[in-house]
Amino acid sequence: MRVTYIGHSGFSVELESHILLFDYYEGTMPEFDPAKKLLVFASHSHPDHFNREILKLADVYPDVEYVFPKDIRIAKKEQRASEHFMRKRDEITVGDTKVKSLRSTDEGVAFLVRCEDRIIYHAGDLNWWYWEEEDDAYNRMMRGDYQKEIETLAGEKIDLAFVVLDPRQEEQFYWGFDWYMRHTDTKIVFPMHMWKQYEVQDRLIGMEVSEPYREKIMRIREMGQVFEL
Template identity: 50%
Template structure:
């Protein structure tokens, strides 16, 4: 079983029997993490709403803490605990990495940084970061065609893969196109549980998603988020 805690925006904590995975934390309260579990901290890119340097304080935990982040992220001189090379993984798009039994694959974002596909103990987790189908009505058509092409190219690399938990943007600023990225992702993968994210606190977006004709095929696999700190125990 996996336990997922929604922190805020695109931030989530995923807990398994012997490990925890923290994704794109910048806001909200991080739950107490079991001291007996190793921790993997992921940063998709350096935008303020995906990264907060306070995550490095977690390196002071007694149990091993691993940091996985794009190489352009500048690591602060603090905390006092120095990060050893074997616990710091600097990523680039299209890379494959491994740490303490955790296998990590990166996809190229359509904005900045990377998306993560994480495999651990037979479970797969996908966190998109800002990899999304960014179709902006105010942009010229060549830009939007490029966005569509780049997004579909990256998601096609997952090749109908079975994923246990996925975190995918549904940004309301995109207008009617807010769910295009989610829809394409769900049709190209076999995802058991998808958490729409990056919705800027507009929780009513879940009502919109439930009313979209395109989501009917996978609606029962969409997880409705109602508040920061909400906990989900995934059975499937």
């Protein structure tokens, strides 16, 4: 399994006969094997998660399908390949791949993907968003909503996960990541949504709270970094 960190929350995952592309918006797009099926995911319409350039991949690769939440709108003139639009808490099958959506605590969805013999989770903007400037009611609601969604992953043996670790949250930057790792069975996790402040990974790894799972964290240092797993 080859994972490429493209930028921000954008990753590609290359399996034996499939390539999964998640939330591309910036960085150099890898060259993919045209003999493999390319599944392109965008978790929501925010510009740091969805770049319309991904629609042009269908002009280059012969076997492409797209999986989007319903908040992403594609004009007929932009349509080039099969597109699947998911509701929140939805399940669909794309060829031999099964996709489950979770309800985000921001816009759109998170994805749980069963492809070949792997289970892969991409959070999109599903996170425990705690902001000091918000009132207590908002922050309590955010905590409850996030924890409720992560509970839906109970019993899943997740091979690979991409989870928000956002330095803008200041002292609460790790809450969502930590809760996810303590309440799921995940083998390998990539932090994302770090706004190029990669030192936030080292900050978490140096904290006592990460001791139960820090060896599972893959450390990102630069855009375009490739991981052979």
